[in-house]
Amino acid sequence: MIKWLAVLLGILYSAQMYANENINARQLLKDMSMAVQKRNFDASFVVVKGKGMEPYRWLHGQVEQTDLEILTLLNGAGLEVVRIDDVVTYFEPQTEPYSLSTDVIDGPIPEALLRDIGALDQSYDFVLGGKERIAGRPAQLVRLVAKDETKYNYWLWVDLQSALLLKAAYVNQRAEVLEQLQLTHISVTEKPASQLLDLKEKALPTPVSGIVDVPDVKQQNNWQIGWLPKGFKLLKSDRHKLDLNNELADYFLYSDGLVEVSVFVQRPLTGQRASGALTSGATTVYVHNAGAFDVSVVGKVPVETAKSIAESVKRSL
């Protein structure tokens, strides 16, 4: 009888522990997303993809109730993204700058982590890891563990003092790091940086309406995508020309809250080509030659997942 009681207590206790742990990991991520949204900071970080490296600078501040943010890719011709409240403007080489009505910059850090971590519940478990020293500061590891093996895991190291993100990595199911992001410098200040103050005076392009016609863009149904990993939802589908080579493609965009996957169906290229995958960091490009058409899948998912998605695409009857 006493034995049973002990076992029962043990089970209860471990369940309690588990619940606590869960709350803490979740709370830490919530604190992080709040810190990123509220604090004035000037940070530099690098993204390492295999042998490649991309340095970024990231500024955020609040000036008279206006939320201002700048993200700049520092190498090459670069990319500059500017956010004023819920208008995000992208400055890119070779393209006219354009604005979108969205309240978050699409950068190397998944948007859900900067805004609404609730979007991750369906596909990921939050697990608290150990404490480590990152960028010279004590940090807490939080792991987003994918609920099945069709997705990558995402690990984050959060500053214990400021709750800001210090390091993050896409990790595969064998715990191999595929792509990581590491802060090299951060200064959290009372007042926002001067670049942000200048930003307020700039006239930016008016946002192109991307979401107004959502119900319509979902009408595309020439193709049936037979299989998707659990948790992925269709965000849009349409037929449009690709910017770079002017090729026509039937397009589908999916997201599981953390990562996006694009599916393209195009006319086949001539010649005998085997299907195959390309990877760069966590990003996979899988090109499937289905004979009468080509299916390409792009996204931060394992090669096997991209392959399964691509091969499941069929002409709808």
Next chain:
Amino acid sequence: MTQSKFDVNNEQMTSEILDAERELNSESQAHLNADKFARYSLIGDVMRQKDQSTPCIDITASVAAAIAEEPVYNMTEDAAQQTQQAKENNVVQMSFWRKPLSQVAIAASVALCTVVGVNNFMPQNSIDTQAPVLQSMPLTGSVSPVSLSSEPAMQSAERGVRELQKQRIGALVLEHQRQSRMAHALSQNTKQAEKGNQEEQ
């Protein structure tokens, strides 16, 4: 006559003072030609290749004079153009990069992605196999092998297809990046729509 003699005398005195052959005192200073002294020391410095941290030849006055004599072309039009440009700059040119450089770089960034990828281009079944450490041949994987006897035309055709495929992959990666930018807003929208639907039911 006396004037020119005085000049010559001055010149000599200046030179002597510069060379420390004559002591600089109130008497000799009266004969010192300051302009000449500066010029002589500059000549000396240049000949000794002394590092000139500040330019000593002051040409601003002469340049300013020359500019003042230049005829003025359509001053108002120029000014208008400048303000126009300034306005445009304010709208578009807020970043640090300029057009010519950026054109190189987009090609480079797309190339980077594909080139990095091509190294990893391998058949699906050998994704997990480790490449041997010593490799005389690059790991080309599923790119179909070209036999030595095949005709050059075939090779170039194959290269053409590969080039096209490379181009297409570059375009796909870029398009994925662009489309992902709306993902967050779209997913929020879908969520709201779902909520709305539930409430209606």
